[in-house]
Amino acid sequence: MASRKSGRRVIGKALRKVDAVAKVTGATKFADDLAFPRMLYCKLLRSTQPHARIVSIDASAAAKLAGVQAVLTGRDLPIPFGILPVSQDEHTMCVDKVRFIGDPVAAVAATSEEAATAALDLIRVYYEPLKSFASAEEAVAHPEPRIHDYGDTGNLHKLIDLEFGDAAAGIAEGDIVREDLFFFEGNTHLPMEQHAAVATWSPDGKLTLWSSTQTPHYVHRALAKVLELPAARIRVIATPNGGGFGGKSDPFSHEIAVAKLAMITGRPVKITLTREEVFYCHRGRHPTLMWIRTGVKKDGSITGMHFRSLLDGGAYGSYGVASTYYTGALQTVTYQVPSYKFQGARAFTNKAPCGPKRGHGTPQPRFALEVHIDKIAEELKLDPAEMRLKTLVPPNSLTANYLRVGSMGLGQCIEKVVEGSEWKKRFRKLPRGQGVGLACSSYISGAGLPIYWNNMPHSGVQLKCDRGGGVTVFCGSTDIGQGSDSILAYIVAEVLGVDPFHVAVVTADTDLTPVDLGSYSSRVTLMSGNAAVQAAERARQILALHAAKKLEVPGDRLTFADGRVFDSKDPKRGMSFAEAVQWAEAAEGTIGTVGSYTPPRSAGKYRGAGVGPSPAYSYSACVAEVDVDPETGIVRVPTIWIAHDVGRSINPATVIGQVEGSIYMGLGEALMEEMTYRGDLKVVHKIPSLLEYKSPTTLEMCDVITYLIEDPDPNGPFGAKEVGQGPLLPVMPAVANAVYDAVGVRVDEVPITPEKVLKALRKKEKGEVPRFGPDRFPDIPWPEPTRVPTPWEGGDGKAVERVHA
Amino acid sequence: MSNESKVKIALTVNGERTEVAFAPHKTLLELLREDLGLTGTKHGCELGECGTCTVLLDGTPVLSCLVLGLACTEHSVRTVEAMADGGKLHPLQETFADLGAAQCGYCTPAFLLTAEALLTENPKPTRDEIKDALAGNLCRCTGYIKIYEAVELAAARMRGETAEPSRESLYGQP
Numbered sequence: 007m008a009s010r011k012s013g014r015r016v017i018g019k020a021l022r023k024v025d026a027v028a029k030v031t032g033a034t035k036f037a038d039d040l041a042f043p044r045m046l047y048c049k050l051l052r053s054t055q056p057h058a059r060i061v062s063i064d065a066s067a068a069a070k071l072a073g074v075q076a077v078l079t080g081r082d083l084p085i086p087f088g089i090l091p092v093s094q095d096e097h098t099m100c101v102d103k104v105r106f107i108g109d110p111v112a113a114v115a116a117t118s119e120e121a122a123t124a125a126l127d128l129i130r131v132y133y134e135p136l137k138s139f140a141s142a143e144e145a146v147a148h149p150e151p152r153i154h155d156y157g158d159t160g161n162l163h164k165l166i167d168l169e170f171g172d173a174a175a176g177i178a179e180g181d182i183v184r185e186d187l188f189f190f191e192g193n194t195h196l197p198m199e200q201h202a203a204v205a206t207w208s209p210d211g212k213l214t215l216w217s218s219t220q221t222p223h224y225v226h227r228a229l230a231k232v233l234e235l236p237a238a239r240i241r242v243i244a245t246p247n248g249g250g251f252g253g254k255s256d257p258f259s260h261e262i263a264v265a266k267l268a269m270i271t272g273r274p275v276k277i278t279l280t281r282e283e284v285f286y287c288h289r290g291r292h293p294t295l296m297w298i299r300t301g302v303k304k305d306g307s308i309t310g311m312h313f314r315s316l317l318d319g320g321a322y323g324s325y326g327v328a329s330t331y332y333t334g335a336l337q338t339v340t341y342q343v344p345s346y347k348f349q350g351a352r353a354f355t356n357k358a359p360c361g362p363k364r365g366h367g368t369p370q371p372r373f374a375l376e377v378h379i380d381k382i383a384e385e386l387k388l389d390p391a392e393m394r395l396k397t398l399v400p401p402n403s404l405t406a407n408y409l410r411v412g413s414m415g416l417g418q419c420i421e422k423v424v425e426g427s428e429w430k431k432r433f434r435k436l437p438r439g440q441g442v443g444l445a446c447s448s449y450i451s452g453a454g455l456p457i458y459w460n461n462m463p464h465s466g467v468q469l470k471c472d473r474g475g476g477v478t479v480f481c482g483s484t485d486i487g488q489g490s491d492s493i494l495a496y497i498v499a500e501v502l503g504v505d506p507f508h509v510a511v512v513t514a515d516t517d518l519t520p521v522d523l524g525s526y527s528s529r530v531t532l533m534s535g536n537a538a539v540q541a542a543e544r545a546r547q548i549l550a551l552h553a554a555k556k557l558e559v560p561g562d563r564l565t566f567a568d569g570r571v572f573d574s575k576d577p578k579r580g581m582s583f584a585e586a587v588q589w590a591e592a593a594e595g596t597i598g599t600v601g602s603y604t605p606p607r608s609a610g611k612y613r614g615a616g617v618g619p620s621p622a623y624s625y626s627a628c629v630a631e632v633d634v635d636p637e638t639g640i641v642r643v644p645t646i647w648i649a650h651d652v653g654r655s656i657n658p659a660t661v662i663g664q665v666e667g668s669i670y671m672g673l674g675e676a677l678m679e680e681m682t683y684r685g686d687l688k689v690v691h692k693i694p695s696l697l698e699y700k701s702p703t704t705l706e707m708c709d710v711i712t713y714l715i716e717d718p719d720p721n722g723p724f725g726a727k728e729v730g731q732g733p734l735l736p737v738m739p740a741v742a743n744a745v746y747d748a749v750g751v752r753v754d755e756v757p758i759t760p761e762k763v764l765k766a767l768r769k770k771e772k773g774e775v776p777r778f779g780p781d782r783f784p785d786i787p788w789p790e791p792t793r794v795p796t797p798w799e800g801g802d803g804k805a806v807e808r809v810h811a
Numbered sequence: 812m813s814n815e816s817k818v819k820i821a822l823t824v825n826g827e828r829t830e831v832a833f834a835p836h837k838t839l840l841e842l843l844r845e846d847l848g849l850t851g852t853k854h855g856c857e858l859g860e861c862g863t864c865t866v867l868l869d870g871t872p873v874l875s876c877l878v879l880g881l882a883c884t885e886h887s888v889r890t891v892e893a894m895a896d897g898g899k900l901h902p903l904q905e906t907f908a909d910l911g912a913a914q915c916g917y918c919t920p921a922f923l924l925t926a927e928a929l930l931t932e933n934p935k936p937t938r939d940e941i942k943d944a945l946a947g948n949l950c951r952c953t954g955y956i957k958i959y960e961a962v963e964l965a966a967a968r969m970r971g972e973t974a975e976p977s978r979e980s981l982y983g984q985p
Contacts, residue, residue: 020981026908029916030900032851032891036917039850198855198863198917198951248853248917249951281856426984487915487952659981663911663957670954696860696949704942707955714983 015567016500017724020659023492024511025246025485037202037218037245042274045204046075048264049122049277051112051129052286053104056356056689057153058133060103065112067128073121076270077129078113083266087228089221089256089361091458093163093323095154098232098262104133105153105321106356107690108286113263115275138356140688142295142318145353146784153321153354159787163319164327166334166350167791168614170406171799176310176345180301182385186378187297189755189780190370190738192318193679194290195363196701199248201287202278203261205268213269214241217261220250220486221524224457226516228257229265244514247525250486251671252362255526256289256324285694289361290681292329292352293318294370297783298378306386306393310345313337314783315371317352317360324361326352328617332367335618337375338405339448340416340625341397345796346406351786356689358681362526364671365731368449369738373756376445376739380746389433390743391424391444406796408610408803409618413727415651415717416446419627422649422713427629434747439634443743446627447735451653451719451728452529454605454619463602465533466520469498469541471549471597475569475584477502477509479541482522483534484514488730489660490530494538496656497723501542502549503566504583520600528728531656532621533603535723540601548597552590553581606721612794612805621721624728625651628669628736630708632744636767639760641677641745646737649713653727662712664729669710672737674702678757754779820884824849825893833880839873840864842880843890851891851920855949862948865921866890872925874947891920894927902968903927906961910976914952921948926962934970938963956980 012018028034065077080101088094099110112129116122139145139153139161149160157163177183203217213235219225222244230237247254260277267275279287295316301309315333319326334348365372383390394416399405401414423444424430432442456464468480479498485491491511499506512518522534546566553571554561557579565574572580581589590597608619629647634640646669655661678700682692692698718725738756746752751766755778762778770776790808795801817832824847833846840857843849843866852875855863859877866875867889894901903923906912913919922945929936929944936944941962942955950958960980967974 020976022908023911025916026911026913027900027904029913029919030904030907030923031895032920034916035850036853038854039844041845196951197915198861198949199853199915200855247915249915251951281858281860422984487917489911489914658983659911662980662983663914663953666954666956667914667952668954671951695858696856697858701949701951703947703949704945704955704959710954710956712979712983 014500016496016506017656019657021496021506021657023489023660024495024507025491034246036199036248037204037216038278040204040216042206045274045276046115046117046267046271047119047122048113048115048267048275049126050110050260050263051126053100053107053109053111055104055133055135056107056138056687057136058104059136060100061132061134063112064130068114068125071121071125071128073117074114074125075117076115076267078263078266083232083262085232087232087257088323089224089325089457090323090327092327095156095323098259106358108358109321110259113267115267115271138687138689140355140357140683142316142353142355143784145355146786153356157354161354162351163323163354164330164352165789166330166348166614167788168334169347169791169793171345171796173310173312173345173347177299177301177312179309181304183299183301184378184382184385185299186381187754187780187783188374188377190294190373191756192291192293192360192681193675194285194288194681194699195251195253196699197249197251197253200279200281200284201254201258201260203264204274204276205264206274207268207272209272212239213265215261215265216243216245218247218254219244220247220255220484220526222484222514222516223482223521223523225257225261229262232262233265241517244484247484247486250525251364252366252526253289255362255524258287281696282694285691286358288320288358289324291363291369292360294333295780295783296371296374298374300378300382302382302386304386305396306383306388307397308341308343311337311343312347313371314349316783316786318355319352320355320357320359322359324359326360329362329367331614331617333371335407336368336448337371338407339399339409339411339623340446341394342399343406349788357683358691365449365734366527369675369735372447372735373738376736377742377754380743391420391429394446395420404609404797407618408615410609412622412721413653413717413719414625415715416625416627418715418717419625419649419651420446422715423627423629423647426711426713427647429629436747439636439748441634441744441746441748442629442631443740443747444629445736445739445743447732448623448625449728449732449735450527450620451532451622451624451722452605452620453527454608454621455616456523463604464529465522465537466602467534467537467541467600468520469545469599471545471587473584473588473591475508475582475587477504478512479509479538480512480519481534481537482514482519483530484525486525488525488664490525490534492660493531493535493656497535497538498542501539502546502583504569528731531726531728532722535726536603537601539723541599544599544601545597548594549586549590552593553586556589557581609803611803612792614792615803622653622719622727624732626733626736628740630737630740630744632741632748634745634748634763636749639763639767641758641763643673643708643741645709645711647711648733649715650729650733651715651717652729653719653722654716654725655714656724656726658714661714661729665712665733666710668731668733669737670702670707672734673708675756676738676741676758680757751776752779818881820881822883822885823887825889835881837880838876839866839878839880839883839888840875843875849890849892853917853920863918863921865925865948867924867928870928870931872928889924891923894923902965903961906965910957910961910980912953912957912961918948918950922950922958930966930969934966936966
């Protein structure tokens with residue numbers, strides 16, 4: 007069994023996930039599968055107005071309807087909440103005004119779903135409409151009326167201006183200076199499971215909430231705040247998520263509403279959102295307009311870069327401040343950028359709130375950057391793969407914006423996909439209508455800072471060894487399908503030398519498990535994995551101490567493997583793992599340990615330095631091949647080659663699953679997925695359904711050729727880095743670059759729909775610039791820049807003090 | 812409404828003759844999940860768009876959210892709960908588990924049953940035939956590829972062939 011080179015028996019093996027059998031037998035209990043005696047059903051009334059003052063709400067008729075047990079409106083829960091401490095701008099139900107069509111206004115609990123639905127029809131809401139804003143540009147142009155009474159100015163929620171070194175001077179040193187504009191349309195997660203939650207209230211003052219959430223710890227905090235209950239009397243259990251992708255990372259109105267309704271009625275209360283409501287919850291990709299200017303030497307090396315982004319945030323803050331910083335953070339970790347300026351703005355609009363979707367704020371700028379690089383390479387007559395290889399950020403280095411790059415396998419990634427796709431034989435050499443395009447990317451393996459300021463670990467693990475030989479691992483992490491429960495079992499099994507299927511995993515329950523911040527920012531394998539390593543190593547130490555005494559062997563000669571503890575020099579001399587636990591338990595009492603993980607401190611000390619730092623960065627390179635029909639503009643993608651630097655695969659089969667799933671979701675974003683709004687005001691969602699929101703079926707999905715690059719990172723457990731989000735990022739630009747290779751037109755906007763391709767082709771026929779994309783970036787009232795000297799200017803990560811006149 | 816009188820029908824569910832009383836407007840999906848406790852059948856839209864609620868009605872995949880419970884009188888329904896036989900996984904369940912064809916697992920019951928119906932009709936489907944058969948089922952996690960591979964591997968085993976997963980599908984390209 008053991009790999010001869012590494013001696014590892016579990017890590018690196020393609021094993022089943024620990025919950026695989028439950029998943030394939032339908033035994034997994036998702037939130038909507040839970041039912042309790044006397045359970046009530048909750049429905050939310052949602053706003054029909056995009057932006058309006060609530061004049062009055064009359065729920066008296068609804069309250070009298072047979073079966074209705076309770077009705078709530080905004081005034082019943084006046085305390086605001088929100089995922090970020092700086093954006094506490096949501097209410098369980100709107101109090102004074104509504105901000106988008108779909109904003110919750112009232113909640114009903116009734117003995118049947120039918121009665122609850124009928125009750126919603128009896129609630130009368132009187133609105134006084136306000137002017138609504140459908141795009142970031144409109145919000146920039148109209149500071150009044152303000153959608154929120156907070157934010158940097160008018161309807162601009164957040165404005166950022168950061169400068170690392172003198173970017174203008176850096177850009178001017180280039181042999182060429184290139185400027186481009188891009189637009190990335192918003193899209194949504196579309197998990198197959200609709201969000202659901204069930205709450206119970208016990209007369210002893212204890213609230214329990216089961217919810218399909220990626221972040222039970224943050225839901226716990228929000229419930230305590232809004233319901234004014236001690237956190238110690240609230241238990242949040244995250245049920246296995248039927249897909250998350252970031253869409254279940256915020257505390258939501260429906261979770262708080264069922265909790266309050268359970269408290270009022272004393273009965274269990276459940277809500278399952280309709281698919282339409284899932285579109286209103288949204289928190290998906292921000293529509294983002296981008297402008298980029300780069301100075302480049304003839305050999306392809308970058309001399310300086312200036313990047314601007316304008317994000318359409320929708321109606322609420324959500325993670326938006328972080329999303330905005332992320333649109334400017336990771337440009338520097340792939341190719342060397344000696345000086346860098348970033349200006350970012352997020353606008354409020356009257357549409358469903360945007361937030362974190364797989365890749366969080368990074369797919370948009372990565373699309374812009376990688377297409378921009380493709381254009382630069384063409385202008386310089388360089389092969390885009392060669393150009394990238396020559397300018398890679400070196401491993402173990404600090405970027406201009408103080409991100410600490412550790413292991414860096416992008417070079418190997420590029421070489422793999424170039425070879426596998428026969429890039430050199432095909433790039434610019436295929437017949438018209440066929441093309442190949444290349445793009446790269448990088449992503450964080452966990453955010454370096456928590457959502458709310460604190461000095462505590464980001465992930466904690468408790469471990470219990472049973473005298474029967476079983477091991478139970480407790481961790482607050484949440485399995486959303488990515489396999490985080492399995493990662494805990496594999497790691498503990500590796501360290502203690504037991505069968506991973508002898509490890510019981512208890513996760514995502516605030517009563518039972520130590521805090522893990524949640525399944526977001528690709529943090530779980532690295533952070534909960536490191537915590538699990540620590541807990542398991544501590545347990546091994548205790549067991550080894552007593553096994554060594556019993557076996558009369560020095561402790562450092564003991565091996566834990568194959569369910570045994572034995573002398574590595576004389577393997578017959580040993581005992582079973584269960585016996586080792588028994589000897590230790592007899593000597594010391596119950597055997598339990600803890601482990602925790604806190605990321606390294608970030609190198610940047612300037613305001614805004616909290617977004618971007620990570621213990622490790624993953625890298626990906628991608629080649630897409632396309633067939634473009636010049637008659638219809640339809641783009642087909644037969645094959646994508648992807649190489650991903652995952653540091654170390656804990657389980658290569660699940661790593662490949664994440665890679666293929668990322669390619670799939672990226673392909674959807676590249677070709678078809680978009681949140682579209684209709685009506686004169688463009689604020690009515692275009693039929694919020696799975697039919698109208700186009701996503702790839704088996705018939706659109708491409709073949710995927712996957713290469714796993716293992717460049718172990720010292721900060722990762724066994725060297726592991728992230729894989730859940732990074733491989734999505736290069737797909738959209740690779741497809742766009744391939745479309746150009748195929749038909750010679752640039753579609754500088756995602757998704758690349760047939761209409762856009764045709765429009766660009768028509769322009770080409772007329773001799774105009776063969777391009778579809780945005781042509782201006784609006785004037786934004788940028789703040790005074792925060793100036794940070796780069797490391798090579800002798801900077802220490804701090805901003806230069808501003809001199810006040 | 813909740814006080815509406817119930818209707819009683821007889822049907823065969825997972826091989827067992829079953830009598831059940833329920834509100835007449837209920838769909839087969841609701842009948843299975845709410846009245847028979849068979850929550851292995853999931854839902855993603857309840858509008859017939861995603862395929863997540865697929866079950867077999869007289870051996871044919873149907874969207875249980877679009878079929879009235881009443882219409883199943885004296886018919887036979889098969890759900891994921893019946894796929895494992897006497898504690899032994901169905902070959903499709905084995906390969907879905909081994910290849911990681913189930914990530915979040917929410918769409919998995921529907922894919923398993925649709926694939927089972929395909930293999931009953933066509934024991935040796937091509938990759939394109941598998942894609943066609945599964946085109947009505949959405950999965951947001953896997954990108955479908957592990958699902959195709961799992962169906963192909965199970966099909967080979969169900970034909971009596973000795974088959975193992977390819978190295979590339981578990982470990983990637985060399």
